[in-house]
Amino acid sequence: MEVYFENAKQSIDDQEKQLWDLGHEIWRNPELGRQEFHAHRLLTSFLRERGFEVEEQYIAPTGFRASFGAVDRESTGKLHVCLLCEYDALPELGHASGRNLIAEATVAAALGIKAVIEKNSNGKRLGKVTVLGCPDQEGNGTKIDAINQDFFKDIDLAMTVTPYSANISKPTMLxxxxxxxxxxxxxxxxxxxxxxxxxxxxxxxxxxxxxxxxxxxxxxxxxxxxxxxxxxxxxxxxxxxxxxxxxxxxxxxxxxxxxxxxxxxxxxxxxxxxxxxxxxxxTDHPYSNLLSNDALAKSYQKHAESMGVEFTTKCDLLTTPVGSSDAGNVSHVVPCIVPAFDVEGGVVNHTSEFTAAAGEEAAHSSSIRVAKALAMTAIEAMNDIAVINKVREDFTAVHGDSTALTSWN
CATH class of the missing domain: 3.30.70.360 (Alpha-Beta Plaits)
Known part of the structure; x- marks a missing residue:
């Protein structure tokens, strides 16, 4: 397993400069929800050039999905992991929610997972990774449209991150x-x-x-x-x-x-x-509260801490809501985590100061670390049947058997 982790981290490190350029270009050109045409072109081109099968304008004009690998549960039990990629900005403030960093981190994590799938494609229990481009998180909730169109029926677990002023593996989202x-x-x-x-x-x-x-x-x-x-x-x-x-x-x-x-x-x-x-x-797209999968959150925190990420233990930070997201809706249909990570600026979201911090190298470095942690979390679940079984048990304990996905049966 450690070899897999090193493969994933090395793959991300090998493309760190390109990932910085990708995220910084999105930061320099903020676009409102459903208007993220520049980000859409950047992300789809970036992923296609690196071997992903890309479908542009998926679900929405600025949405996409980019996949690598294959799933054959009947014979191999291979899993399908989804990274939820966001890239819309706020009016006037630009990327004061740091979604340039979300885009960078989710794409980087997908590259790490892809590298392991490529090197272990000879029947190993791995599977498929998909980056789902999710425009307009601030408004119309494209992830909800994806749920309604049965996209997640083929997904075993989903992950993304949220830039913040602290590291929290299970943040409160309302x-x-x-x-x-x-x-x-x-x-x-x-x-x-x-x-x-x-x-x-x-x-x-x-x-x-x-x-x-x-x-x-x-x-x-x-x-x-x-x-x-x-x-x-x-x-x-x-x-x-x-x-x-x-x-x-x-x-x-x-x-x-x-x-x-x-x-x-x-x-x-x-x-x-x-x-x-x-x-x-x-709105006909209300966002649900986030139900973080406990097993996935613990795995993520373990891997992040192995790279020096320090998680807050302050009760006020752990219990204060970090906002809301349509990723919460996803967490009600598949095991999901949306850990918060510190952009290292000591600033508050939705401010001009946060916008500036989201474009700094310190925030980029943080997004690379959390990308590696996401990749290792996914790889561990894809390779260890005991881990994915615990993920599923935690999901069923919260939701009940009736909401379990048919793909698990």
Missing amino acids: TIMRVTLSYHGKTAHASAQPWEGRNALDAAVLCYNNISVMRQQLKPHMQIHGVITSGGVKPNIIPENTEMKFYLRARDHIDMAFLQQRANAAFVAAAKATHCEIEFNF
């Missing part, structure tokens, strides 16, 4: 529901005849205050954050239409149902108080 609210009133001259109007901005302001007051009585890990995206055009025109966007987060879908009910009451109350009409538009 369920998230996105909603757009529109309030509709009636225009009038704000000075001459204000009584003729119905102020949609008043509705938006009341709504925001209703939510702010409600936060005091929410359970831990229940969160609501929102912005007014359209509030009117001119002070002396009573706004006829306003728009707000809210993110609702909770520990799981049970808590989300409760939170959504509370939030809906606050939304509607603002409309009633101002005699405005309200329009709801809830």
Whole structure:
């Protein structure tokens, strides 16, 4: 097994300069979700040149899948490992979530796994590795589309990483529901005849205050954050239409149902108080909470620590949510891990400081280390029947037999 690990790490080291160039080019050219055409071209070309079978525009115009190897479970029990590759950026801030690093790390891990498959293709228990290009993690959740199109029925385990300010093998990721609210009133001259109007901005302001007051009585890990995206055009025109966007987060879908009910009451109350009409538009791609596979997470931490990665033991960091991801949805259908890794900048996500840190060599070095750890985690599961059986047992213990994949039977 150690020989396999060294093969994987050496393969990644041999292409470290090219991987840096790949990730840095994505960082230098941030693209919003479903607009990542440059990143799509870079990633698909990079993987095709290195022997992967690539399908462009897979599921979405900027999505792809790139595979190497083969699966024949009936005769060999070979496994299929999926690396979830993300590359979209944030408005104005660029790669303040560090998805240039996610792209680099997942591609690097795939190269390491591919190297081992190539060198041990004479009947050894290995299998197949696929990089799934997942655009628009910030919005539409392409991984959910992949689930709905049965992509994961052929997958045995899935992995990705999330750039952060600490190393955590099993980070907390919350369920998230996105909603757009529109309030509709009636225009009038704000000075001459204000009584003729119905102020949609008043509705938006009341709504925001209703939510702010409600936060005091929410359970831990229940969160609501929102912005007014359209509030009117001119002070002396009573706004006829306003728009707000809210993110609702909770520990799981049970808590989300409760939170959504509370939030809906606050939304509607603002409309009633101002005699405005309200329009709801809830996302049809809610993200699920992350259910990290315990066996995979322990394996990943073991391999990462072997390369000098230090994992935090601070309770506040271990219990604080790192956000939400549609990788959470994947974790409900196949064993999955999304470890958080420190970009070495001592900065907080979704800030300009994090954007700068994500383009530094220190962050690149961190992404290479976690890529090696991901590769070794996958290789261990692909080679050791006891390990993959423990992975499956942990998954079944959380989800029950009814959700186990047919490919395991």
